[in-house]
Amino acid sequence: MATIDNKSQKTIPSSKVQRVSRFVKVGAKVSTNYIKHYAKSVLDNEYTGKEELHKENASDVYEALSELKGSALKVAQMMSMDKNMLPQAYIEKFQMSQYSAPPLSLPLVNKTFIKSFGKAPYQLFDTFSKEAVNAASIGQVHLAEKDGKKYAVKVQYPGVAESVSSDLKLVKPIAVRMMGLNEQDVNHYMQEVEVMLLSETDYELELERSQKITEACAHINNIYFPNYYKDLSSKKILTMDWLDGDHLNEFLAKNPSQEIRNKVGQALWEFYDFQVHQLKEVHADPHPGNFIISEDGLLGIIDFGCVKVIPQDFYQNYFDLMIPENMENEEKRKDVFKSMRFIYDEDSDQDKIFLDQLFKSMISILARPFHTETFDFGDPSYFEEITALAENEENQKILRNSKKPRGIRDGLYLNRTYFGLYSILHQLEAKVTTNSIFFS
Amino acid sequence: MKKFEKKIEISYINYISSNNKRPNTLKEIFINDDSDDIDPNTISSLTNNTIENNIWSNTILTSIKNASSDPNFQEYSVREKLLSFFFNLSVGLQQHQDFFTYSSNIHSPFELKEVNDRREKIVETITPFLTQLIQEGISTGEVEERMFIQDYYINVMLTQLFLIIKYWAEDTSNEKENTDEAVEKSVHLIMDLIGPNFTDSAFSFAKFIFQK
Numbered sequence: 001m002a003t004i005d006n007k008s009q010k011t012i013p014s015s016k017v018q019r020v021s022r023f024v025k026v027g028a029k030v031s032t033n034y035i036k037h038y039a040k041s042v043l044d045n046e047y048t049g050k051e052e053l054h055k056e057n058a059s060d061v062y063e064a065l066s067e068l069k070g071s072a073l074k075v076a077q078m079m080s081m082d083k084n085m086l087p088q089a090y091i092e093k094f095q096m097s098q099y100s101a102p103p104l105s106l107p108l109v110n111k112t113f114i115k116s117f118g119k120a121p122y123q124l125f126d127t128f129s130k131e132a133v134n135a136a137s138i139g140q141v142h143l144a145e146k147d148g149k150k151y152a153v154k155v156q157y158p159g160v161a162e163s164v165s166s167d168l169k170l171v172k173p174i175a176v177r178m179m180g181l182n183e184q185d186v187n188h189y190m191q192e193v194e195v196m197l198l199s200e201t202d203y204e205l206e207l208e209r210s211q212k213i214t215e216a217c218a219h220i221n222n223i224y225f226p227n228y229y230k231d232l233s234s235k236k237i238l239t240m241d242w243l244d245g246d247h248l249n250e251f252l253a254k255n256p257s258q259e260i261r262n263k264v265g266q267a268l269w270e271f272y273d274f275q276v277h278q279l280k281e282v283h284a285d286p287h288p289g290n291f292i293i294s295e296d297g298l299l300g301i302i303d304f305g306c307v308k309v310i311p312q313d314f315y316q317n318y319f320d321l322m323i324p325e326n327m328e329n330e331e332k333r334k335d336v337f338k339s340m341r342f343i344y345d346e347d348s349d350q351d352k353i354f355l356d357q358l359f360k361s362m363i364s365i366l367a368r369p370f371h372t373e374t375f376d377f378g379d380p381s382y383f384e385e386i387t388a389l390a391e392n393e394e395n396q397k398i399l400r401n402s403k404k405p406r407g408i409r410d411g412l413y414l415n416r417t418y419f420g421l422y423s424i425l426h427q428l429e430a431k432v433t434t435n436s437i438f439f440s
Numbered sequence: 441m442k443k444f445e446k447k448i449e450i451s452y453i454n455y456i457s458s459n460n461k462r463p464n465t466l467k468e469i470f471i472n473d474d475s476d477d478i479d480p481n482t483i484s485s486l487t488n489n490t491i492e493n494n495i496w497s498n499t500i501l502t503s504i505k506n507a508s509s510d511p512n513f514q515e516y517s518v519r520e521k522l523l524s525f526f527f528n529l530s531v532g533l534q535q536h537q538d539f540f541t542y543s544s545n546i547h548s549p550f551e552l553k554e555v556n557d558r559r560e561k562i563v564e565t566i567t568p569f570l571t572q573l574i575q576e577g578i579s580t581g582e583v584e585e586r587m588f589i590q591d592y593y594i595n596v597m598l599t600q601l602f603l604i605i606k607y608w609a610e611d612t613s614n615e616k617e618n619t620d621e622a623v624e625k626s627v628h629l630i631m632d633l634i635g636p637n638f639t640d641s642a643f644s645f646a647k648f649i650f651q652k
């Protein structure tokens with residue numbers, strides 16, 4: 001597990017001015033990198049340093065973001081999941097942000113406890129870790145013990161809710177300019193993120209949701225949830241059972257057998273299938289930090305910060321296309337693409353054809369695992385296909401230059417969920433029985 | 441006697457919290473109290489000013505006491521001890537928010553003497569604690585011995601104390617969360633200033649203060 005760098009504690013930038021200046025600093029650095037890049041490309045016709053340039057920019061932006069706490073970090077996290085929106089170099093860097101943030105001092109943790117319960121942690125537990133054992137996106141997790149039982153206690157940074165909106169405004173120009181994304185898409189995306197973030201700053205809400213989802217999913221095999229403790233929780237503090245086990249990367253480092261990896265993958269598949277197709281609500285982002293895996297392949301699920309409801313009419317539209325006959329039915333496909341705002345009436349005929357093909361292949365690829373009894377997510381060719389599609393220059397160009405947002409937000413979110421899920425299954429190299437509630 | 445003084449303080453705090461002004465005479469704070477433990481001699485020996493100063497001083501003592509009652513306190517670094525004191529202080533101020541907000545807002549020039557008296561009383565109360573922290577810091581290496589300026593360390597910390605109190609009184613953020621941030625930042629700043637390695641937390645704190 002990640003340990004937290006103690007020195008960084010002294011330099012948590014927090015004020016708006018400082019955040020701005022930090023981004024300005026990054027901006028300057030990114031441009032220097034570009035200048036270097038152009039200088040090289042002028043001198044050397046053969047220069048193919050684009051990948052390298054992305055890498056340099058990524059570490060600068062990452063450095064800046066990792067010094068921020070709160071929502072900027074969360075945005076970095078969400079972007080890191082969204083293979084669609086970021087070049088590969090950013091993704092690698094940002095994935096680190098899931099595991100590191102500057103910690104709060106223990107006296108401040110005490111203070112937060114006293115505010116919530118009138119008592120300090122040592123009065124409520126037998127032991128309480130002096131340092132955070134893990135960073136959460138908007139807080140940190142301590143390990144506590146009472147009567148021989150272990151608890152995970154998540155404590156939120158002060159002032160997070162207040163800074164959500166202002167942070168997002170700061171992240172936007174980065175996303176637009178430095179990462180070369182389309183402004184409409186980013187606006188689109190930011191709005192959604194803001195709503196989710198604000199609801200995530202209320203741990204009481206998280207507790208209620210967690211209890212609900214835990215009950216609803218009780219029947220799914222090989223997954224387990226912590227119990228949550230209301231009288232040891234507040235808006236800023238969330239207490240639950242400690243789950244023993246490993247994060248995905250630690251789990252994989254121990255070379256688990258194919259059988260065990262399949263078991264984890266299966267549990268993950270069924271957990272998401274149930275959420276999307278039965279509850280029609282997604283309760284946890286499929287990013288590796290949200291899962292703790294036990295040695296024998298049980299999937300522990302923590303963190304229900306945001307719930308995304310999938311509207312019924314959207315659901316109908318989106319998943320109708322999963323059925324190959326519907327996808328091949330041009331009339332039907334046109335309707336759906338229009339109502340999902342993938343394609344607009346005003347688009348030129350040429351663009352229409354191009355976009356139709358693009359979204360058709362995208363959805364078909366995403367739907368493929370549903371069409372066979374079992375699916376081998378370890379198969380590299382499948383993921384090469386996804387990457388090729390996402391990184392196709394022409395596709396990127398047309399989407400980026402589009403003056404209108406392409407795809408309604410529910411669609412973006414669901415795509416992200418499936419991409420996230422598939423990429424974890426891919427890392428597990430799991431063979432999964434992909435039956436779905438949708439087809440039954 | 442001790443008990444009665446405590447009672448005076450509580451009644452005085454209650455009076456200001458509900459009336460948002462000082463009593464004309466101290467008898468007023470007992471106007472609804474007909475118990476027989478009220479000692480007129482003690483009352484006549486006190487003024488509004490002395491009572492308020494005692495409340496401030498006692499709150500600081502309580503904060504030190506509460507901070508040190510944390511079983512981890514002995515193991516804390518000086519930095520953490522100072523943080524712990526300030527967080528306990530802000531809890532203490534919060535307990536009687538109306539009183540302390542009222543009492544911090546002394547502006548009129550006629551009250552300058554009160555401001556000075558209070559300052560002196562607070563300085564007198566907190567100095568032994570801060571001196572001890574500085575000495576401890578020197579022996580653990582957290583605080584650098586610097587000829588000439590070392591005597592000013594205590595003043596730096598006192599200034600910080602008054603800044604934090606002022607910041608707290610004016611903090612309109614939800615549950616005064618900004619004060620918590622100000623405490624974390626300013627303590628890190630001070631400890632860096634007087635510590636062996638000066639880092640960029642000065643910059644960080646200055647930015648924080650100017651934009652909030």
Ligand SMILES: Nc1ncnc2c1ncn2[C@@H]1O[C@H](COP(=O)(O)OP(=O)(O)O)[C@@H](O)[C@H]1O
Binds near residue numbers: 134154305
């Ligand atoms: N119940 C738990 N048991 C063990 N570790 C936990 C538990 N809850 C959280 N953690 C650790 O803390 C990290 C962050 O917690 P998480 O709930 O994902 O935070 P957030 O969603 O607020 O970012 C997790 O990745 C995990 O390592």
